[in-house]
Amino acid sequence: MGDLALIFAFALGPALCVGAAGALTLRLLRERSVTVHIVTLLVVTVTAMVAAVAMVADQMFLSPHDRNVVLITVAAAALVSLTVGWLFGRRLAAAAVWADQARQRERQIEQGRRDLVAWVSHDLRTPLAGLRAMAEALEDRVVNDPASVSEYHRRIRVETDRMTRLVDDLFELSRINAGALRLTLSAVPLGDVVSDAVASAAPLAAACRVRLLAPDSGWPTVLASEPELARVVGNLLLNAVRYTPSEGTVRVEAGADTDCAWLAVADTCGGIPEEDLPRVFEVAFRGERARTPCPSTGGPASAGEPTSSGGLGLAIVRGLVEAHGGRVQVRNTTGGCRFEVRLPLPGTA
Structure with a gap:
């Protein structure tokens, strides 16, 4: 031993x-x-x-x-x-x-769900409260002169349209996240899509006194689904107009490289905080007070999203662009920021 x-x-x-x-x-x-x-x-x-x-x-x-x-x-x-x-x-x-x-990804997704529910609940609660108040006023005949009744009806329609857009955004986002989005790709003249989007955004731009600039020619043709591409361009334009101060400028440009086409929407919003740039395409992310919203939209300023979108507009843009096999990015420029979308050219898919 x-x-x-x-x-x-x-x-x-x-x-x-x-x-x-x-x-x-x-x-x-x-x-x-x-x-x-x-x-x-x-x-x-x-x-x-x-x-x-x-x-x-x-x-x-x-x-x-x-x-x-x-x-x-x-x-x-x-x-x-x-x-x-x-x-x-x-x-x-x-x-x-x-x-x-x-x-970590699961925690981020769960936090994103909570943020989304919070933002959507807020954005639905506000118009619903207004609709109920106006409906009760009309029902109790608190408002009975024709001009006020007409104005109440107009505001009810506006708030209804706002909620409809929000529900449409939620449906579109759910299709993207569920992989249920089916695109019918074809050769789409980008100039036609931009022209329609500019025409749709023109009333809001006029109300905000924002100049919308887009060249008349030089637009490439891209391989895309036209309805979804129109939504991408429309969301980017509305986002830029809402956060560009009065007398500012929103410029739309496009071009083509050897392997893809690009579309850029640049504004004079004052820029987005550098720490927020990687997150502007996240669901329900609104960031800090960094950009000045158009007074006609109401609500507080926040980086990256219009106040009426529930924080979904840019998330939908990213989802639709990636579904096309493209990519979208944002960077700050002198006095503003620039969103750039890259899409495949016909014959390159």
């Missing part, structure tokens, strides 16, 4: 030294990846075992040949252990990172 205790003591000494060095190494590497930690832990474990075996073999006064046999055997086992540990360690590290990213 005494001999076994002595052997244990001889093996424990170098193993503790290696373990202490390994603990210090792991502490120094605490900012590195999971794979590095796993490999370091394996190296420390195997090295401690080799050191203990080498120490015991030396103290047992084995012949050089026998000692080499023991060390070679231990080295072979250590090599196999390190190789297997490294391979499975990388897989384990990748799984751990993937699981962490999945949890």
Whole structure:
């Protein structure tokens, strides 16, 4: 029993030294990846075992040949252990990172759902309250002169249209997220789509005293579904007009590169905070007070979305553009920002 205790003591000494060095190494590497930690832990474990075996073999006064046999055997086992540990360690590290990213993504999605419900509830509650108040006033004949009754009817129609747009946005977004969006792609003249969108946005631009500028020619033809493309251009234009101050300018431009066509909507809104730029296409994201909304839209200013959209307009733009196989991005320019959409050319799909 005494001999076994002595052997244990001889093996424990170098193993503790290696373990202490390994603990210090792991502490120094605490900012590195999971794979590095796993490999370091394996190296420390195997090295401690080799050191203990080498120490015991030396103290047992084995012949050089026998000692080499023991060390070679231990080295072979250590090599196999390190190789297997490294391979499975990388897989384990990748799984751990993937699981962490999945949890973060799930939390972000859940937070997005909560934000969406909050924004939509707010944007529905406000017009519904107004509609109820106006309906009760008409029903109780609190308002009975023809001019006021006509104005109440007009405001009821406006609020109804607003809620209809919001419900349409929700339906469109649900189709995008569910993968139920089916596009019928064809060669679409971009100039025709922009012309219709500019005509639709012109009344709002006039009310906000914003200049809408678009060239008469030079528009490329893109491979797209015309209704969805019209919605993309319309959302970008309305978003730009609503957040461009009075006497500002919204400019629409387009062109074609070798592999794709591009459409840009630039405004003089004053820009979006740099920290908000990566998030302007997120569902229900409205950011901080960064851009000045047109007074006719009402509500507070917020980066990236018109106040009546429930924070869905730019999210729909991104979803529709990506469904076309394109991409959309935004960047700040001098005195404003620029949204740029890139779409495939006919014959490139």
